[in-house]
Amino acid sequence: MSKRVIRVTNGLAYLLHAVPWRETSLLIQVFSRDHGIVAMVAKGAKRPYSSLRSVLAGFQPLHLSWSGGGDVKTLTRADNAGLRPLSGRTLMSAWYMNELLLSLLPREDPHPALFEAYDAALIQLAAGSAAASALRRFEWILLHETGYGLEGAPPDFDDPASEPELRRSLRERIDSLLVGRPLRTRAVLMALQRL
DSSP states (O other): OOOOOEEEEEEEEEEEEEEEETTTEEEEEEEETTTEEEEEEETTTTSTTOHHHHHOOBTSOEEEEEEESSSEEEEEEEEEOOOOOOOTHHHHHHHHHHHHHHHHOOBTOOOHHHHHHHHHHHHHHHTTOOHHHHHHHHHHHHHHHTTOOOSSSOOOTTOTTTHHHHHHHHHHHHHHHSTTOOOHHHHHHHHHHHO
């Protein structure tokens, strides 16, 4: 039994992960506001003059079009939808969020509120705001959207006095969900902090 072929035009999304596939293409995973995490092939994206080559960048909002009926769709178009200039430590925070999304969300399960939280966190990071506030808010919403949230009302994410306890509570919950699948970005960040 074949799956129904879907066509999406100009879906708002972020590139989470890309790996080379064959000689000139990429296998990518994107986080789409209306379709969740979607795997797709970007044919010819590695060619020097491909229009996809300069557009498919991490942490930048994209308008993507794709089609397909299987587990891996075919990217048909990609356009920039804004700019989130990240560098240094903010890149580590953004990679951490990507890794959480890829580890905790099933494919093609939309979470518009989580998408908005991810976008807001990237805007906050790009503006040079405190990464701790952006990350705690994102982690809180991720846990609630996936059904594993902490009890009680949302805390004041901008309160530096409550941040260490909030971070501990959120990390404990996230670690309990990631048993046997440690996050690489956290290990890299901890190693860098020891230097």
